[in-house]
Amino acid sequence: MALSAEKLTNNQQTVLDLLEKSKEPLKAYAILYDTQKKGIKAPLQVYRALDKLIEIGKVHKIESRNSYMACEHKNCNSSxxxxxxxxxxxxxxxxxxxxxxxxxxxxxxxxxxxxxxxxxxxxxxxxxxxxx
Amino acid sequence: MALSAEKLTNNQQTVLDLLEKSKEPLKAYAILYDTQKKGIKAPLQVYRALDKLIEIGKVHKIESRNSYMACEHKNCNSSxxxxxxxxxxxxxxxxxxxxxxxxxxxxxxxxxxxxxxxxxxxxxxxxxxxxx
DNA sequence: TAAAAAGTGTTATAATATAACATATCAAAT
DNA sequence: ATTTGATATGTTATATTATAACACTTTTTA
Structure with a gap:
């Protein structure tokens, strides 16, 4: 299946939704805190969702800030x-x-x-x- | 005093010497391990030396790798x-x-x-x- | 030579990220 | 439809990277 058509899992969608709503990039533990009501309970769940989202190009990591942002481009599928x-x-x-x-x-x-x-x-x- | 003429302290010189001898960038805790015989005993001593060396432009941090390298340019004093x-x-x-x-x-x-x-x-x- | 600035040594702890393992879900290929 | 293989999940523990706080020392500068 093409990356751009990839269907996201619950955790992945939860993390992506949060990043897309945010005005600034978010740190992993901020994402964890903000998604606890959606059932994400441990750092690994965040990092795993981020890994996948980065892999399919929906999210980028800002290395010098250890923070993450949703890609601003429509249908970006490059990591x-x-x-x-x-x-x-x-x-x-x-x-x-x-x-x-x-x-x-x-x-x-x-x-x-x-x-x-x-x-x-x-x-x-x-x-x-x-x-x- | 001009940055380029700055005299380094023992710890700073120890860390810089190690980085200059290294072929690859080094991580902070690798620097700590390799400088214990020179009297550096705690992470903070490494990070403080690195902070100063980065400030005066003798060392750069490679953000995506969390590692540090000596600047390759002579008398670099830009950070x-x-x-x-x-x-x-x-x-x-x-x-x-x-x-x-x-x-x-x-x-x-x-x-x-x-x-x-x-x-x-x-x-x-x-x-x-x-x-x- | 006193005051200010910078560095030191030390302990503790914060912030960021991954290992390991058992279980669950889901797509696709018989 | 059912096995299979790949991917994801939940959980606990731990590794890695970096800073806070504090008492003290050294160096610089006025």
Whole structure:
């Protein structure tokens, strides 16, 4: 079955719903706390749901923050590369949608004799709302 | 006193020496284990040394691996942006030295109404040695 | 040389993530 | 329809990564 058509289990859907409602990325134990009323009782249940959601591209991990966010793109089914814009003022994170980043990075990598496969880019700065 | 001329303390020098000798990035508790003979006894001593070394730009953290490496550049005294090439085969990490990355990212960010300050880039792939 | 700043050593604990194992669910292939 | 294999679940325990708090020492600077 194609990844994009994957049917989610209860736990997976519960975690995804929460992340989609959240304005900021959430940490695993925050997710645990917020989903206890939905029957999720242990960290492993959260991490397992996250693992699957990340695998099918519905969720991304922001490595430098140990936090997780729902993918903003419709029907995203890639778990490969990620590019974030992280506001240092309000902690909101958005995704940089730049189709040519991979080819740009592939070119840069090649100059260092390195074969590009995927990337994680975390840009820090100030978002639109916070510059006002 | 200028950062680049900063004199390191014993613990800081011990941790930096170890990282400079290492071929791969090291994890904090690996650093702790390897420096016990030099008098470092507790995690906090490692983390405090790392914090300082990162601050003065001598060490970088690879976020997605929770590991630390000595900066490869001479007299690096910037703790702002980082760009890594991470080999998925042998786990060696090198730094991408690309002067124009910040301006490139600044431009990309601007298109999303985001004010660029700094970045962390982690490129995954296969290094020169491992493609042979 | 006193005050301020930075670092130390130590114990305890917080925060993040995985191991192990028995059981359950579900799709698909006979 | 039923076995089979893959995937998910629930649970307890534990590993890994990182920081808090506090008393004390050293170094820098004014």
């Amino acid at each position: 490969t590369s990620t590019s974030f814009l992280i506001c240092e003022t309000c902690d909101q994170v958005s995704e940089l949608t730049q189709k040519n980043l991979p080819s740009y990075f592939a070119k840069q990598s090649e100059q260092a004799d390195f074969k590009y496969a995927k990337h994680n880019l975390e840009i820090y700065g100030v978002c639109k709302d916070c510059t006002k | 702002t942006s980082t760009s890594f090439l991470i080999c998925e085969t042998c786990d060696q990490v090198s730094e991408l030295t690309q002067k124009n990355l910040p301006s490139y990212f600044a431009k990309q960010s601007e298109q999303a109404d985001f004010k660029y300050a700094k970045h962390n880039l982690e490129i995954y792939g296969v290094c020169k040695d491992c493609t042979k």
